[in-house]
Amino acid sequence: MPPPPESGEVDLRHHGDAEIGGGLADFAVNVRTGMPPQWLAERLRASVADLAAYPDPRPARRAVARRHGRSADEVLLTAGAAEAFVLLARVLAARRAVVVHPQFTEPEAALRAAGHAVERVILDKDFTLDPAAIPADADLVVIGNPTNPTSVLHPAGTVGALARPGRTVVVDEAFMDCVPGEPESLASRLPAGIVVVRSLTKTWGLAGLRAGYVLADPHLTERLAEAQPLWAVSTPALVAVEACSAPEAVAEAEAWAVELAAERDRLSAELSARGLYVVPEARASFLCLRVPDALGIRALLRQRGYAVRRGDTFPGLGTDWLRIAVRDRSSNDSLLDVLGELGI
Structure with missing residues (x-):
């Protein structure tokens, strides 16, 4: 303990x-x-030839949607997961924001920078999630799965149980592709009120490229897109997202x-x-x-x-x-x- x-x-x-x-x-x-692999590095090098044109996110959005069995309007591409947390903090008007810790600290930092008062729920018992620990009136809950830094994987049903009418639950799944089969991912299920944030950084060694995405209800992705600068995700990053979402990748x-x-x-x-x-x-x-x-x-x-x-x-x-x-x-x-x- x-x-x-x-x-x-x-x-x-x-x-x-x-x-x-x-x-x-x-x-x-x-x-x-030791990343990225040669095939991906070659795709990235080839993308330099297209840098004179403005980035077109549509092929990458469609690729992410296919990868998770979602529709393209449920996908927002971002400059890494960090931008996703900033956009969510700016767009969501939470009355009681709760961040479940220990976890990646950038979501809380983004919320505080956007003017939110943040309440922390600190997990004990080997850092496993107890939905009863979340205040009933919390209308924004942020949790990682698997969680950084504890490496704990919460059951999808337990995380999904946090959802309720009037509440948004943001699930940071940046490390979910470390889990064979991704059995506890909510990316393909996407229950009502659940927002999933994912990143290509960890598995593909692309921290310097800044490539990630949000999966959410189309109304929310539209609002997030309105808060996002035009062409926020570069052409090389879009190439990486599309390539890494392919079945062989x-x-x-x-x-x-x-x-x-x-x-x-x-x-x-x-x-x-x-x-x-x-x-x-x-x-x-x-x-x-x-x-x-x-x-x-x-x-x-x-x-x-x-x-x-x-x-x-x-x-x-x-x-x-x-x-x-x-x-x-x-x-x-x-x-x-x-x-x-x-x-x-």
Whole structure:
């Protein structure tokens, strides 16, 4: 069981990219390494020839719609998930906005920047969702699934149970394609009142390209589009969205998710065997663990050339938490060896 969350403010704008650099082995950023694959890189290079024309989002919208079995008017393409959260914060007029933590902090930061008062619901019991913890009169609820940084995957039925008349539930599914088969995704079901935000950043290694999308009721996607600048998503990003939504790309991502699951479970078992608390049932591309003097351990790892993500900038975690990205077996073993040298 995790300890009670520590109180106090955190830096909502601190992200894993601030942890890396200087030749450090990157276990801090949850972006797949060795990406993009050659076929995608070639498509992106070829798109440069079309940069004189304004971007046309329609083919990519149709591709996303086909990928999830939705209609094109339920899709809004965005410059990454971050833009989606900003647009939602600006368009939705919530009376009582609730963000479920620990989770990716950008949705709360966007809400606060747009003038919303934000109430936090901090999960306990291994960070699993209890719908009863959400205030009944909350008309906007934001939750991640699987959740960053805990790697917990909530059942689709539990997340769907948050929906009710007069309430919008925003589900950040940026890491859902880490889960083989995506059984708990709401992207293809899209119940009334549910908004799904997805990103190409993590699986395809496209953080610098900024490519994501929103799936929602057509009336909401239209309102979001009205708040979005013209041509917000670049031609290369649109090419990536279309390409990565194709059946063969989805199958490639699925095969990677299966490999990831095996290596993640192995790494989790190794860390647990050393007496560390690893949040159980991890399903994303990272592990969240409790380490005595985590900030001190993080500093020692940096001295040895390894960057891991501090946990104390996530509401609901504290200074004894770290997040570790799951890499290939050789890289993970190197990290385990260094932790062993530190007595862990």
